[in-house]
Amino acid sequence: MTEQYSKTELMICVAARLFEDGTTCFIGTGIPMLAAMLAAKTTAPNLVPVFEFGGTGAILEELPRAVGEARTFHKGISALGICDTMETAQRGFIDYGFLGGAQIDCYGNLNSVTIGDHEHPKARLPGSGGGNDVGSHCWQTIAIMQHDARRFVPKVDFLTTPGFLTGPGARDAAGLPPGTGPIAVVSTLALMDYHPESCRMRLKSLHPGVTVAEVVANTGFELLVPEKVGANEPPSAQELRLLREEIDPMRFYI
Amino acid sequence: MEVLESGMMELIQPFDLDEFREWNRTKKARKLVDKRMSEQEAIAQFVYDGCYIGTELYGTVRCPMSLSREVVRQGRKDLRVCGQGVLELDLWLAAGLVKKLDITYIGLEVYGVPSGLRRAVESGQVETCVEWSNASISWRMKAAAMGVPFLPTRSMLGTDMLKYSAAKVVEDPFTGIKVALLPALILDVAIIHVHRADKYGNCQIEGISGFALEMSRACKRLIISAEEIIPTEEIRKYPDRTVIPYYLVDAVVHAPYGSYPGEMAYLYGRDEQGIKEWVEMSKTAEGTKAYLDKYVFGVKNHDEYLKLIGEERLQKAVELREKRI
Numbered sequence: 293m294t295e296q297y298s299k300t301e302l303m304i305c306v307a308a309r310l311f312e313d314g315t316t317c318f319i320g321t322g323i324p325m326l327a328a329m330l331a332a333k334t335t336a337p338n339l340v341p342v343f344e345f346g347g348t349g350a351i352l353e354e355l356p357r358a359v360g361e362a363r364t365f366h367k368g369i370s371a372l373g374i375c376d377t378m379e380t381a382q383r384g385f386i387d388y389g390f391l392g393g394a395q396i397d398c399y400g401n402l403n404s405v406t407i408g409d410h411e412h413p414k415a416r417l418p419g420s421g422g423g424n425d426v427g428s429h430c431w432q433t434i435a436i437m438q439h440d441a442r443r444f445v446p447k448v449d450f451l452t453t454p455g456f457l458t459g460p461g462a463r464d465a466a467g468l469p470p471g472t473g474p475i476a477v478v479s480t481l482a483l484m485d486y487h488p489e490s491c492r493m494r495l496k497s498l499h500p501g502v503t504v505a506e507v508v509a510n511t512g513f514e515l516l517v518p519e520k521v522g523a524n525e526p527p528s529a530q531e532l533r534l535l536r537e538e539i540d541p542m543r544f545y546i
Numbered sequence: 547m548e549v550l551e552s553g554m555m556e557l558i559q560p561f562d563l564d565e566f567r568e569w570n571r572t573k574k575a576r577k578l579v580d581k582r583m584s585e586q587e588a589i590a591q592f593v594y595d596g597c598y599i600g601t602e603l604y605g606t607v608r609c610p611m612s613l614s615r616e617v618v619r620q621g622r623k624d625l626r627v628c629g630q631g632v633l634e635l636d637l638w639l640a641a642g643l644v645k646k647l648d649i650t651y652i653g654l655e656v657y658g659v660p661s662g663l664r665r666a667v668e669s670g671q672v673e674t675c676v677e678w679s680n681a682s683i684s685w686r687m688k689a690a691a692m693g694v695p696f697l698p699t700r701s702m703l704g705t706d707m708l709k710y711s712a713a714k715v716v717e718d719p720f721t722g723i724k725v726a727l728l729p730a731l732i733l734d735v736a737i738i739h740v741h742r743a744d745k746y747g748n749c750q751i752e753g754i755s756g757f758a759l760e761m762s763r764a765c766k767r768l769i770i771s772a773e774e775i776i777p778t779e780e781i782r783k784y785p786d787r788t789v790i791p792y793y794l795v796d797a798v799v800h801a802p803y804g805s806y807p808g809e810m811a812y813l814y815g816r817d818e819q820g821i822k823e824w825v826e827m828s829k830t831a832e833g834t835k836a837y838l839d840k841y842v843f844g845v846k847n848h849d850e851y852l853k854l855i856g857e858e859r860l861q862k863a864v865e866l867r868e869k870r871i
Contacts, residue, residue, distance in 0.1 A: 321655045344680055345603065346754030357656045358632075360607035362753060362811045362868030371811075373755040375688055378681035382700060401705075405677060410710055416667035416675075418653030418660075421630075424679035425701045451706040466704025467715070467724025544656050 297527050299480040301535055301546050302499055304330060305527040307390070307436050307478040311336040315387040318342050318377075318426045321359050322545065323436045324390035327478075328352060329539045330531060342386060344422040346372040355540055359422070378422070381429035384469070389430030391423055395448045396437055398493045398513040399462075400455025400474035400486060402427065403448035410450060420452050427453035428468055432475045439479030441512040456491035481507050483524055487516055497522030547719055553711035555676040558626050558646045559598040561732045563693055569766055574793055580745045581798045582775065585616040585848055588797035592767045593617055596645075597734040598626040600765070603756035605632020606655075606808035606816050610739040610771050612801040612848040618643065619842050628683055628731065630757075633808065633824055636662040639672070640834045641842075646674040648731070650683045657825045662834065677710040678702075678728075684757040686731035691763035698725035736765035739804045740790070741813065743772035747795025748781040748788050753811025753868075755789060762790045771801035773813060801848055803860055815866025817859060 304326045311317065311331035319328045319341050329352040332339050340349050345360035349369030356363040365371040380386060393402030394417055404423055408414030427433050433455075437443055455474045457463055464470055477484040477493065485496045494516035495507060500523070508515055527535075540546045583591075593599060599617075601610055614634035617625075618641045628648040629635040635652050638644050640662030652663045666672045678686070679701050689697040698718065702708045703726055708715065713726045738758050740749040747770055751758055762768055770790070775798070781788060804810075807820025827833035845851045852860065 321653075345607070345756050357816070358604075358606050359655070360603055360754060360756060361809055361816065365754060366868060367871060371754045373759060374680060374684045374757050375760060378684070378701075382681075405706070405710075410675070410706075412670075413668060415659075416664050418663070419649045419651040420677065420679045420707055421651030421653070422680040424705060424707050425681040428679075428701045428703065450710075454703070454705050457704045463704065467700065467726075468703050469700055 295529060295532055297532055298546060301527055301532065303436065303478055303480050304535060304546070305531045306483055306499065306524050307434070309335060310434055310476060310478070311339055312388070314338045316340045316342055316385060318344070318381060318386050318389040318430050320391045320423065320426065322392050324392060325356055326535070326539055326545055327390065327436065329355060330534055333534050333538065334531065342377055344377055345374050346377055348377065355544065357544065378425050381425065384431070386430045387432065389426035389433040391426055391433055391435050391453060392437065393423065393435060393453065395443055395445050396435055396477065397445055397448050399457060399459060399491055400435065400477065400493060401448050401451045401457065402435060402453040402455065403450045404452045405450040407449055423453040427455070429472070431472055433473070434476045434478065435474065436478045439481040439507070440510050444511040444513065446513045456486070460489065460491050481510060492516050494518060495521055497524045499524050500526045547716045549714050549716055550724065551708065551715040553708055553713045555710055555712050556674060557712040557729055558648060558674060558676060559731060559733070561690065561730050563695060563730065566690070566732050567693065573766070576793055578746045578792065581747050581795060582745050583797050583799060585613055585771070585799045585801065588769045588799050589613065589616045589620050592769055592796060593622050593735050595622055596624045596626070599735045599737070600628040600733050600761060601631060601634050602736065602738045602758050602761045604630050605634050605636070606821060608739055608753070608756065608810055609634050609805050609808045610737045611806060611808060612804040612851070613737050613769060613771050613799065614638065615842050615851065618838065628733070630680060630683060633821065636660040636828065639663050639666040640828050641838060642666070642671060644672055647672055648676050648678055648683060650678050650680045654825060657821070661828045665831070676712055677707050679707060682713070682728050683731070684760055686728045687757060687760035687764035689728060689730035690732045691760050694730065696727040696729050698727055700725060702726045731764060733761070733765040735767045735769065736761045737769045738762060738790070739771045739801065741772070741810065742774045742776045743770050743798050744776055744778045744781050745798060746778065746792035747790070747798050748778070748792045749790035750787045751789050759789055762794050767796045768794050769797045769799065770795050771799040771804045773802055773804060773810060775800050803852055804848070806855065806860065806863065812868055812870060814863040815868070817863050820859070
């Protein structure tokens with residue numbers, strides 16, 4: 293019998309499996325931290341996590357609650373400053389960036405600035421932080437999001453972190469470094485990637501018990517659905533144990 | 547160089563590099579002067595209504611919380627602020643001190659969007675929010691630290707960030723690629739909390755340095771709070787550890803647990819209970835007032851604040867510190 297798990301736990305497990313061992317990875321605050329920790333404890337023991345305020349190569353034994361706190365350089369290889377980490381990304385040393393946001397559109401653009409217009413926002417959100425930088429400079433970015441139609445929207449209210457902007461060729465035209473861009477979205481319902489020509493978000497594989505119709509209904513834009521849709525493995529007993537006992541025992545996120 | 551695109555927001559802190567040079571020539575002592583003073587004296591002397599001010603690192607990490615509370619206690623107003631902030635800027639926003647923001651990120655991370663920020667911006671109390679990424683604001687300070695008018699970057703391009711900033715996009719005259727030019731940021735006042743300083747202001751930091759190097763070199767006045775005041779012989783024994791040399795510094799304030807309820811690498815961890823108390827109480831205007839009445843206006847200074855928090859909680863924070871291996 294399989295164990296019970298929450299949608300958030302499943303999302304973290306699916307995201308964790310995307311981390312590639314032996315790569316450098318910019319880790320944003322929140323869920324990306326849990327996914328990176330799980331990856332480091334399972335399939336990617338040689339992952340080099342990079343936290344924007346200067347921590348590189350930490351051994352993630354305890355969950356960082358802030359991107360600047362001491363756990364972001366715990367047993368790390370260096371504790372420098374934000375200019376160094378961001379310049380490292382700008383000159384092409386950071387392979388992946390893992391990000392969250394309040395809204396995402398079909399081209400993988402993220403919003404974390406305002407809901408509603410900028411001058412009179414319905415809700416003021418924290419702001420870009422390092423999000424815009426990660427989306428601009430890392431070779432490949434992966435977004436981790438709750439999946440509903442309020443978050444997967446036709447147009448983000450404020451384009452904070454660049455995905456493919458307005459579509460094919462738009463990143464290059466804007467001056468963003470060639471060869472960079474989003475590659476995947478992990479949500480509470482499914483794993484998505486992007487169509488190589490149109491740059492539009494495409495369903496890749498479903499979480500256990502989720503239907504294509506459910507994903508489509510919870511997506512506010514036209515999601516590409518290929519003929520063959522894969523299936524994501526449920527969390528293993530080991531993944532769940534690590535998440536609950538070692539990674540987030542105080543249940544900040546799960 | 548032709549400007550291809552301009553951010554439409556105001557440069558809320560215009561700058562003059564030659565004036566900055568002149569300032570550094572005439573207003574910053576090269577002599578070794580004892581700069582120790584109380585937090586009341588430091589804030590009274592250097593922080594004024596309408597000034598452009600910034601804090602480093604941020605709210606829960608090596609943050610000048612004792613000095614940030616003193617700014618509220620003294621009722622400075624119409625501040626123009628850059629941040630990158632958590633508890634300290636949310637406190638200022640909730641207390642109604644902030645008029646304009648060069649905002650990068652003001653969030654409570656694990657505890658979500660701060661209520662002080664939301665109320666202050668959504669009500670229009672904050673007149674202007676100019677958007678920058680974290681790297682961009684740091685590079686703006688770096689430009690000022692270098693004494694040059696801008697730094698080119700590949701951040702911000704193609705997004706609303708550029709549109710709602712005061713950056714400009716140009717074609718690089720050497721390679722032809724597009725770059726965003728980030729204007730230098732010279733702060734009127736910067737406040738930085740460090741592990742150790744001597745009485746002249748030579749500072750040592752442990753753990754990550756955040757943007758302390760850039761900010762300390764990009765401001766006209768620099769107030770340092772330090773966990774420990776050490777003899778200058780200690781500084782001279784390890785000159786490689788001096789990240790902020792004395793001539794940048796205008797005031798040195800002794801502030802043990804100065805970052806509490808935030809953390810200080812290798813000295814004490816953060817106090818979740820203390821942070822959550824702000825998160826909960828700041829949800830309403832009444833709660834905010836009660837919090838400020840208790841923790842800011844209800845005590846005369848940082849010493850009294852620490853007595854209010856109590857030895858037991860401080861000791862608990864010490865036990866949670868990151869340990870050297």
